[in-house]
Amino acid sequence: MDDVRETSAWVATHSSHVLVDSSDSRVNNAGIEKVVENIQGSIPKVEWDYEGIHYFDNGPLSVQYLFVLDALNFCFWPDKDLNYDHLASGLKAALQNDKSAFDADRLQKYTGPELRELLKWPRPLPLEDERVRLLHEVGFELERNFGGKASNLVESCGKSAAKLVALVTRHFAGFRDHSVYKGHQVFLYKRAQIFVADLWGAFKGQGYGEFYDIGSITMFADYVVPAVLEQLGVLKYSSRLANIIETNNEISSGSEEEVELRACSVYAVEKMKELIRIKSGKQVLSVELDLWLWSVGVQCPALQHHRTLSIYY
DSSP states (O other), X not given: OHHHHHHHHHHHHSOSSEEEOSTTSSSOSOHHHHHHHHHTTOOOOOOTTTTOOSOOOSSHHHHHHHHHHHHSOOOOTTSTTOOHHHHHHHHHHHHHHOTTTTOHHXXXXXXXXXXXXXXXXXXXXXXXXXXXHHHHHHHHHHHHHSTTXXXXXXXXXXXXXXXXXHHHXXXXXXXXXXXXETTEEEEOOHHHHHHHHHHXXXXXXXXXXXXXXXXXXXXXXXXXXXXXXXXXXXXXXXXXXXXXXXXXXXXXXXXXXXXXXXXXXXXXXXXXXXXXXXXXXXXXXXXXHHHHHHHHHHTOTTOOOOBOOOSOO
């Protein structure tokens, strides 16, 4: 995870379109300081499954569910009626109806229409062909390397969050979330990291969710959290980027603007975490900050976020 932190920090210090507003930034209105002061060192506690939309039976099937969920957890915005809740609850219902629905051999055979039927979705999903391809990849690699079970993948990491992210990105190409920015490789690994966080949250830090280094995980660079950080005054956009977002124009995957939105969010949350520790003496996890920021965003329907077609978030 050092790669994610270090490369995100590099982007933040060389950015052209997004600025992290902290006491050592070029703007120095200290947006981060204001947010930390307002929460007074104690972020509101948000339970992992506060909506009650996830499958959980405290066993290996829950791990399989979460891995399939996080393989498909990206790019809902092109369909204004579709969101993460539909995916999580749709997969939950499918598994409750048929406990073998996510067996590795079956994952390799799903078609687009079958995935839609699984989720009870009435029309083609955004990036549907990619979603099907990634399901096939998950099934194939789980069968080839882990006896068909995501629980075996998790058990092979030795309770290390960082090692699990490395294993996931090594074996499953669809989780390799990185870009080249101004000649530098940038690593973000949103879905691989959120798989770790989902395990930790679902199993409450026990069993399959026990990681001695959960603090190594960064926030999860998506659409929602950058928009929340901008509203809070933590991120500042160039007038050109602000106009693109306000007019709902698409931003290309891998473009400078897109990489800056995501990497600067990672850097900003790290700075927030550091400032909370300095001011209050409390150790806050990036995972906890992300869940709080994300929950704020999803409760604000008018929140305008950037639009990028991507399999990574």
